[in-house]
Amino acid sequence: MRPRATVSGDMALLTGERVPQQCPSDGGGAAGGGMVPAHHPALHPTSIRGRKTSVRWSLSLTKLWLFFLWVLIATPAKTCADSNGCDFYGSGLEQDGRGVQPVYLSCSSGRVEWQYPRAGLRVIFKSPHKDRDFHACIKGDAKFEGARIYLEGHRSLLPLFALDDGRPRELFRCFTSYKGQAALYVEAEPGADDLKKQVAAFDYDLQSLSKGAIYDPLEECRPCSEDELLHLYCAADFVAKGTIVGVTDDPHLSRTTITIRATKLFQQTSPVFRHSRGHGRKHARGKTSPAKEEEEEEDLGFLSNLVLEEGGYVGRVEVPLQCGARAGEGEFLVMGVMRLGQPILRCAPRHEEWLTLARGAQARAQCVLET
Secondary structure: OOOHHHOOOOOOOOOOOOOOOOOOOOOOHHHHHOOOOOOOOOOOOOOOOOOOOOOOOOOOHHHHHHHHHHHHHHOEOOOOOOEOOOOEEEEHHHHOOOOEEEEEEOOOEEEEEEEOOOOEEEEEEEOOOOOOOEEEEEEEOOOOOOEEEEEEOOOOEEEEEOOOOOOOOOOOEEEEOEOOEEEEEEEEOOOOOOOOOOEEEEEEEEEEOOOOOOOOHHHHHOOOOHHHHHHHHHHOOEEEEEEEEEEEEEOOOOEEEEEEEEEEEEEEOOOOEEEOOOOHHHHOOOOOOHHHHHHHHHHHHHHHHHOOOOOOEEEEEEEEHHHOOOOOOOOEEEEEEEEOOEEEEEEOOEHHHHHHHHHHHHHHOOOOOOO
16 A cells, blocks of 8 residues: 555646637627637526527516626627637737627646736636546736636636635636636726736646546545556656655645655756755746745755755655645655646655566556666
């Protein structure tokens, strides 16, 4: 049996392929009315589902007024959003303060950045894999402001992200698609100052589910199968051999952080593991704020003290809080992926188990299996 610290997540890893999708024409369908297509009826609270409707002449003035407001909100801007199918960068000033602008995204990950939020955006996510649902998460920028985000339910808008919702800004906000599609409504805060530049930006990540499967949070906690181990070793964002030196639960962020001292680093696409005598900023990519650099230096100093005498690499990886991960004795092969900038542990077999598997599976592996 494997210790609880070796639990891993769902192996339905995405390839990250970006498949640009042209915006629908304004002649009809989803683009013409900003509504969900007829085969996706449950995502939009005002979906008509293609049925012919009749308006009773006996509607009261109040009902007529509500109907007028519905039409005003549901009517999108005349131009399709400037989106490449994966990312959206736009400005509310172009909307002239009226209409809801549709944004169509069909990649496994990307970014939405809306400057000077005005009126609203309707962000429609479509599964990168046909006939498969997905579990999606978004993460708001540290300087997110000027808007609120809602998830479109069957009959109502469900609050998903707001600066005053009482939850940490860096907390992942997650949801599951219906029939391969989900939609978010990004609503601009009223009374925006035209002279102040506000940016409502967030990153998103979609993970495909098996065909016909329903998302189960505990799926992220089960041990990996042999086939999953072999696949992830070749496709993971980080692979290292090491021991667990600390486990910390964070109920506010719904995650457990595992600190690992790695004696051998096989691969990593981001600086998850750093040498105990190295400098974190040498490995970082892009520009980093002074506050972030200071935080990284403090983390690096703390981690370096753990292995100062023995050397090696040190890093922190995360698992969902519900997995109940705990420290185990011995060496593990830790493998995982980067999701919304966070290193997520997927598989962690004992090193002895990996040795046995690697020796007998080299012929069917997709890459060279090192031990």
